[in-house]
Amino acid sequence: MxxxxxxxxxxxxxxxxxGQIIDRFEKRGFKxxxxxxxxxxxxxxxxxxxxxxxxxxxxxxxxFITSSPLIxxxxxxxxxxxxxxxxxxxxxxxxxxxxxxxxxxxxxxxKNIIHGSDSLISAEREIKNFFTEKELYL
Ligand code: GTP
Ligand code: MG
Numbered sequence: 001m002x003x004x005x006x007x008x009x010x011x012x013x014x015x016x017x018x019g020q021i022i023d024r025f026e027k028r029g030f031k032x033x034x035x036x037x038x039x040x041x042x043x044x045x046x047x048x049x050x051x052x053x054x055x056x057x058x059x060x061x062x063x064f065i066t067s068s069p070l071i072x073x074x075x076x077x078x079x080x081x082x083x084x085x086x087x088x089x090x091x092x093x094x095x096x097x098x099x100x101x102x103x104x105x106x107x108x109x110x111k112n113i114i115h116g117s118d119s120l121i122s123a124e125r126e127i128k129n130f131f132t133e134k135e136l137y138l
Pocket of ligand 1: 052057060061090091109110111112114115116117118
């Protein structure tokens with residue numbers, strides 16, 4: 001079964017909407033394979049977002065994602081990567097359709113509530129940055 005890493009970013013916890021978001025993935029049919037609350041170190045955040053190292057917003061992105069705890073989870077199910085990206089909506093919440101997670105819960109590109117892996121290769125790499133094999137229940 002396909003797996004993907006989701007992060008309910010610090011703003012999701014501050015807003016108190018994690019339950020509603022997790023509910024959407026469970027209702028859709030995905031299984032939770034792993035879940036934990038964690039405050040990232042800068043090092044872990046930089047590894048997670050390494051592809052954006054040279055972007056002008058990188059420092060701000062790392063500041064935000066390490067600012068307070070987040071919820072990291074692995075969900076499993078058919079087409080988990082593509083389906084969850086559709087459920088999340090566009091990166092910039094202003095462009096995200098109503099009914100998507102960002103379209104319903106966010107307004108700001110930095111505080112855009114959720115992360116989801118964007119390919120099989122990144123899912124595998126990102127899951128390893130958060131969970132050991134033993135922590136995955138499939
Ligand atoms: P993630 O699931 O978080 O990786 O989002 P994404 O895959 O939809 O977008 P992308 O990987 O391109 O960007 C990673 C994160 O950087 C986004 O979720 C945004 O929070 C942030 N980001 C992207 N573009 C900008 C920008 O122009 N300005 C700022 N401040 N943040 C940005
Ligand atoms: Mg991304």
